[in-house]
Amino acid sequence: MIEFKHVDKVYPNGTKGLSDINLTIDQGEFVAIIGLSGAGKSTLIRTINRMIDVTGGQLTVDGTDVMSLSGKAMRRYRRKIGMIFQSYNLVTRATAIKNVLSSMVPDMPFWKVLLGAFSAEQKLKALEALDKVGILDKAYIRCDQLSGGQQQRVSLARTLNQDPTIILADEPVAALDPVTAHQVMADFKRINQEMNITVLINIHHVDLALAYCTRVIGIRAGKIVYDGPTETVTQEILDEIYGGATVPTAGT
Amino acid sequence: MSENKRKDAAGKSLAARLTGVILMAAIGIFCALASQGVTPFSIVLAALTVCAALHALRTRTMKLQNGKSIVQPGNSSLLIGMLMADIVVASAVLTGFDFSILVRRGHQFFVILEQIFQPDFNYFPKVVDPLLDTIKMSILGSVIGATLALPVSVIASTNINRSGVVVWAQRIVLMVIRTLPTLVIAKFAALIFGLGTFAGTMAIIVFTFGVVSKMMYESIETIDMGAFEAMESFGASKFQSFWSACMPQILPTYLSYCLYALEMNIRAAAILGYVGAGGLGLLMDERIGWRDYRGLGMVLLALFVVVLIIEQTSQYLRKKLS
Ligand SMILES: Nc1ncnc2c1ncn2[C@@H]1O[C@H](COP(=O)(O)OP(=O)(O)O)[C@@H](O)[C@H]1O
Ligand SMILES: [Mg+2]
Numbered sequence: 001m002i003e004f005k006h007v008d009k010v011y012p013n014g015t016k017g018l019s020d021i022n023l024t025i026d027q028g029e030f031v032a033i034i035g036l037s038g039a040g041k042s043t044l045i046r047t048i049n050r051m052i053d054v055t056g057g058q059l060t061v062d063g064t065d066v067m068s069l070s071g072k073a074m075r076r077y078r079r080k081i082g083m084i085f086q087s088y089n090l091v092t093r094a095t096a097i098k099n100v101l102s103s104m105v106p107d108m109p110f111w112k113v114l115l116g117a118f119s120a121e122q123k124l125k126a127l128e129a130l131d132k133v134g135i136l137d138k139a140y141i142r143c144d145q146l147s148g149g150q151q152q153r154v155s156l157a158r159t160l161n162q163d164p165t166i167i168l169a170d171e172p173v174a175a176l177d178p179v180t181a182h183q184v185m186a187d188f189k190r191i192n193q194e195m196n197i198t199v200l201i202n203i204h205h206v207d208l209a210l211a212y213c214t215r216v217i218g219i220r221a222g223k224i225v226y227d228g229p230t231e232t233v234t235q236e237i238l239d240e241i242y243g244g245a246t247v248p249t250a251g252t
Numbered sequence: 253m254s255e256n257k258r259k260d261a262a263g264k265s266l267a268a269r270l271t272g273v274i275l276m277a278a279i280g281i282f283c284a285l286a287s288q289g290v291t292p293f294s295i296v297l298a299a300l301t302v303c304a305a306l307h308a309l310r311t312r313t314m315k316l317q318n319g320k321s322i323v324q325p326g327n328s329s330l331l332i333g334m335l336m337a338d339i340v341v342a343s344a345v346l347t348g349f350d351f352s353i354l355v356r357r358g359h360q361f362f363v364i365l366e367q368i369f370q371p372d373f374n375y376f377p378k379v380v381d382p383l384l385d386t387i388k389m390s391i392l393g394s395v396i397g398a399t400l401a402l403p404v405s406v407i408a409s410t411n412i413n414r415s416g417v418v419v420w421a422q423r424i425v426l427m428v429i430r431t432l433p434t435l436v437i438a439k440f441a442a443l444i445f446g447l448g449t450f451a452g453t454m455a456i457i458v459f460t461f462g463v464v465s466k467m468m469y470e471s472i473e474t475i476d477m478g479a480f481e482a483m484e485s486f487g488a489s490k491f492q493s494f495w496s497a498c499m500p501q502i503l504p505t506y507l508s509y510c511l512y513a514l515e516m517n518i519r520a521a522a523i524l525g526y527v528g529a530g531g532l533g534l535l536m537d538e539r540i541g542w543r544d545y546r547g548l549g550m551v552l553l554a555l556f557v558v559v560l561i562i563e564q565t566s567q568y569l570r571k572k573l574s
């Protein structure tokens with residue numbers, strides 16, 4: 001369970017990233033966070049794995065006070081939170097399986113990391129993760145030779161390979177074409193349902209959010225302006241989230 | 253005048269052009285007159301510079317058939333050429349470069365050159381050991397120096413190391429190391445560790461370390477940090493993240509720098525003997541002292557062959573890496 005209590009984030013330069021966020025997200029939810037660019041979506045999800053420190057209020061995940069963590073404890077905490085990025089953030093010179101294996105590195109002894117020595121067992125597990133996202137056949141291909149959708153799947157497999165309980169995805173489909181975007185969203189939905197992993201997705205395209213997620217959180221200028229089930233999202237609510245601007249969609 | 257140049261020049265305002273031309277002309281005239289006083293030669297130089305400046309300011313109106321016209325700006329390449337000539341003359345005069353010496357003694361050069369090109373092959377057995385020393389010094393020095401450079405360059409990269417103080421302290425140390433000429437380092441090493449190849453190896457280690465560290469941290473700063481960020485997000489330490497996410501990106505560059513350093517070092521190692529650091533330099537100094545230019549020719553021939561082999565191999569490998 002993820003719990004935000006009166007959470008604030010003020011950046012060192014004075015920008016207010018988040019103000020007075022109150023949220024409770026249960027294990028296994030599939031949440032879309034929508035809002036204009038600059039609304040604070042990335043800030044919100046990055047506080048959960050402490051890529052960003054909150055400056056006020058309290059954030060607890062499964063009973064752990066996130067801001068109290070540091071060093072080893074924080075790294076151990078991060079092991080169970082997967083993160084997916086808009087630009088995939090893969091080692092493009094390395095093969096798909098190498099990238100998937102990299103999420104096991106934090107649990108390996110120093111010398112094995114140094115030599116890049118992965119056991120047969122680890123390799124099998126990585127291959128299974130690739131199979132789960134449907135790109136087993138690309139395992140030994142360098143990532144710079146894969147399409148955007150395939151690269152995003154490699155990064156999804158990398159995350160699955162760390163056995164997370166939560167997956168944070170920061171605009172995972174923003175760089176993909178509409179058809180591929182739908183496929184990747186379907187992957188997320190399947191992972192959410194089959195493995196009971198909590199999934200939080202920052203997403204720019206409202207139609208995708210409404211089609212796949214069960215809960216929508218709308219933020220505007222660092223504040224939550226809507227939080228509720230997907231079914232009750234109306235045009236008025238979207239207008240409020242987007243401040244009257246045209247609501248962006250992926251199409252198809 | 254090329255299409256490109258005209259666009260560049262046309263983009264500048266008249267005032268900016270005028271200032272540029274006057275500045276260049278002034279520097280040129282100053283160089284010509286200040287270095288040698290008012291002599292016929294300096295007056296000619298100054299006059300030519302003035303002419304070039306006027307030429308640079310002369311614009312022409314180009315008329316098209318349909319009546320439209322455009323102003324073609326002046327061309328300053330002549331002025332730039334004159335400026336260079338003024339500077340060369342000034343520096344030649346100020347350093348006391350005397351052409352007459354070149355004329356009087358220049359033929360000596362060809363006498364020596366002729367002997368060098370007739371290497372004394374009987375001398376070869378004496379060359380072998382110092383040659384091997386030179387090769388050993390440069391290979392060992394390059395390997396150790398480049399190995400030490402890797403962790404240090406990581407510490408000196410702003411994108412990996414967030415502590416500004418540490419980064420800059422590290423960079424200043426590297427800068428100081430790079431400032432020391434290899435010969436000076438070798439001299440010190442010879443004083444501390446005694447004459448011989450150990451001193452030479454030390455000098456090469458220090459030199460390689462300084463250069464490779466600098467080239468590496470500059471490359472590390474240009475790599476894509478996405479994968480590093482991802483690794484940190486799932487709980488990897490900084491070292492683990494660097495090793496798994498950044499190493500694959502910088503490894504080819506690193507190896508290529510190592511090979512490049514080796515190429516430079518084989519030549520540097522050859523001269524270190526001059527300050528008592530062993531290797532071929534010692535031999536060269538000795539042969540020149542004895543005026544044995546044919547022996548010197550043999551030494552140089554051996555060095556040439558080795559440099560050629562190492563450079564070719566290294567270039568081949570570097571091509572493979574990129
Ligand atoms: N490192 C930072 N320093 C200062 N301000 C930042 C930083 N990162 C984000 N911001 C600001 O915080 C606000 C929210 O940004 P962000 O969370 O990235 O928005 P979104 O992901 O919704 O586009 C924006 O106004 C942005 O300019
Ligand atoms: Mg964002």
